Amino acid sequence: MSDNQNLLAEQRRALILDEVRRRGGVRVNELTRRLNVSDMTVRRDLDALARLGVVEKVHGGAVPVAEATAHEPGFEAKSALELAAKEDIARAAVAMAPPGSAIALAGGTTVFALAQRLVDVPDLTVVTNSVRAADVFHSSQRPVTAAGPSARPGAATVVLTGGVRTPSDTLVGPVADAAIRSLHFDVLFIGVHGISAEAGLSTPNLAEAETNRHFVRSARRVVVLADHTKWGTVGLSSFAALEEVDALVTDAGLPEAARREIAERLPELVVADASGDSTTCGGVPV
Structure with a gap:
């Protein structure tokens, strides 16, 4: 971590x-x-x-917080972490x-x-x-003109499931589950609290796990978006095995050993980096 004196605060904290x-x-x-800062x-x-x-x-430093498997951080807390990795993943x-x-x-x-892309x-x-993703589409699709707000041509049709x-x-919950069960998707993009070879995809929220199961069952193709810190993390409830995943999109921070293990188990592994390039392993040649 040398020559990092010009890093933005969020990058330095990551x-x-x-x-x-x-x-x-x-x-x-x-x-x-290491960071060449004060x-x-x-x-x-x-x-x-x-x-x-x-x-x-x-005293004199910091140690990681040992999170319980049932601990669920709020959106704002999670949104401040691994910002560059999330942007790389979204771009790919x-x-x-x-x-x-x-x-x-x-x-x-x-x-x-x-969603922003x-x-x-x-x-x-x-x-x-x-709710956050729906807000992104709502804000982008209805520009204000002299005649009032109007949807732009080619804008997405957005359905918010409802639920708790x-x-x-x-x-999440029965309302969301019922809505998802009745639909069929070409592609599901899903984030995870944790992903591992043994536990598959997991979350600390039991109701969210059930809703995610319905999402996975309703999609022809399941694409997991997970930065490198999620590999090896296990939440309270598993909602899908690795065998149910068609592709994992992650960032360049994922260790080589983990890349090899995932590439052996999944049809497609996409590793994105800050340059905008990505490496694809598995079902699609590198």
């Missing part, structure tokens, strides 16, 4: 969080040398990460939504990042249980 998780803890003086800057970054609930400050994943197709968007901040794909039919709102601004 690097610090990665280091804390990878090493199990860091010291302030180590971070000042002691005060590092302490402010640790304060910000502690407020998000992802690290615990200790948008090509998987063909114009004119019927797609489903499940909840999560990475899917939210994708999908507004430029013409003639989509979008079914979502994400979770801390991550996702609608």
Whole structure:
């Protein structure tokens, strides 16, 4: 992590969080040398990460917070993490939504990042249980003109499922489940709390797990959007096995060993990077 003095605060904090998780803890003086910033800057970054609930400050440094499998962070807390990775993933994943197709968007901040790019794909039919994703389409589709608001040509048709709102601004429960069961999607884009070889896709919210199961069953193609920190994490409830996933889109921070394991199990693994390039393994040649 040398030559990082010009990093934006959010990028610097993402690097610090990665280091804390990878090493199990860091010291302030180590971070000042690695990031080439002041002691005060590092302490402010640790304060910000502690407020998000992802690290615990200790004397002279910080350690990771050991989250319970049932702990569900709110949308705002999650949206501040791994911002660059989520943008890389969204940039790669948008090509998987063909114009004119019927797609489903499940909840999560990475899917939210994708929604902001999908507004430029013409003639989509979008079914979502994400309040945040629905807001993105609503804002983009109704520009205000002298004659009043009007939908732009080629704008998506958006259906919000209804249901009970979770801390991550996702609608779940019987109402959402009934709506999803009656529909059929070309592609499902879904985020996860955790993904692993043993537990598959998981979430800490039991009702969200059930709603996600219906999403998976209703889609011809399941695309998981998950940054590298999600690999090896296990939530309270599994809702799909890896064998039910058609593609995983992740970022360049995923270790090589994990890439090999995933590529052996999934038809397609897409690793996106900040340059806008992506590497595809599995069902599609590299």
